[in-house]
Amino acid sequence: MTTDEHPPTVLLIAGYWLGAWAWDEVVEQLEAAGRRAVPLTLPGLDPEDAERATRTLDDQVDAVLEAASSEEHPVLLVAHSGANAPVSMVLDRRPDLVSRVVWVDSGPVADGAVGSLPPEVADLPLPPFEELAASASLEGLRAGQREAFRDRAVPQPGAAIRQPVALRNDARRSVPTTLVCCSISSEQLMDLARAGHPMFAEVALLTDLELVDLPTGHWPMWSRPSDLAQVLIEAS
Numbered sequence: 001m002t003t004d005e006h007p008p009t010v011l012l013i014a015g016y017w018l019g020a021w022a023w024d025e026v027v028e029q030l031e032a033a034g035r036r037a038v039p040l041t042l043p044g045l046d047p048e049d050a051e052r053a054t055r056t057l058d059d060q061v062d063a064v065l066e067a068a069s070s071e072e073h074p075v076l077l078v079a080h081s082g083a084n085a086p087v088s089m090v091l092d093r094r095p096d097l098v099s100r101v102v103w104v105d106s107g108p109v110a111d112g113a114v115g116s117l118p119p120e121v122a123d124l125p126l127p128p129f130e131e132l133a134a135s136a137s138l139e140g141l142r143a144g145q146r147e148a149f150r151d152r153a154v155p156q157p158g159a160a161i162r163q164p165v166a167l168r169n170d171a172r173r174s175v176p177t178t179l180v181c182c183s184i185s186s187e188q189l190m191d192l193a194r195a196g197h198p199m200f201a202e203v204a205l206l207t208d209l210e211l212v213d214l215p216t217g218h219w220p221m222w223s224r225p226s227d228l229a230q231v232l233i234e235a236s
Helices: 020-032 057-069 081-093 143-152 158-162 170-174 186-194 201-205 225-235
Strands: 010-013 037-040 075-080 098-104 177-181 209-213
Touching (some): 010 057, 010 081, 020 037, 020 225, 037 057, 057 081, 057 158, 075 081, 075 225, 081 098, 081 170, 177 186, 186 201, 186 209
Parallel strands (some): 010 037, 010 075
């Protein structure tokens, strides 16, 4: 349990192609507000790791669990985009380590969810922005931010993409949850969840849910870092 005197550590997990560096502006804002912020680079996303393409989803889950369990109190766990797979498994395995989970333009996945990547493909590089924009809004990103994204992006490890998510513990659905809705509104998201859309079906099963609209593109840590940091401060 945390108090106003001891707010939870904010553990930040970015989505595909990104490491801890993606949260730099948000971390600066959180630390200025007196929050302890720990951004992680998941296994497979360290460009210096010669074995990175073989890192698995289990490796990523273990890294998040290790970081969370090293803290004195349960953490505020923040998952952006494709970090939803490892974070869903963390919530399943150790819900007691998390005071609240915040999904940033993302959400929990269902048991058995798996990414699509041919077995002969070692990893998934960041696609051209024209292609990426077809599935993820680039709204709010300045030219310099796009250049940094392109320069620093690390291919997503294929082994992690192809490993199915394994979930067994319904207690994960009782962890207090905040959904930060960026590229679609909270109203649209809940309509999809209630309709049973496979990408959002788990949302309808959550028992303690808060919705926050933060209209922007899919990478609010760059397009609206101060506003996102404020959302996280309020969530803690």
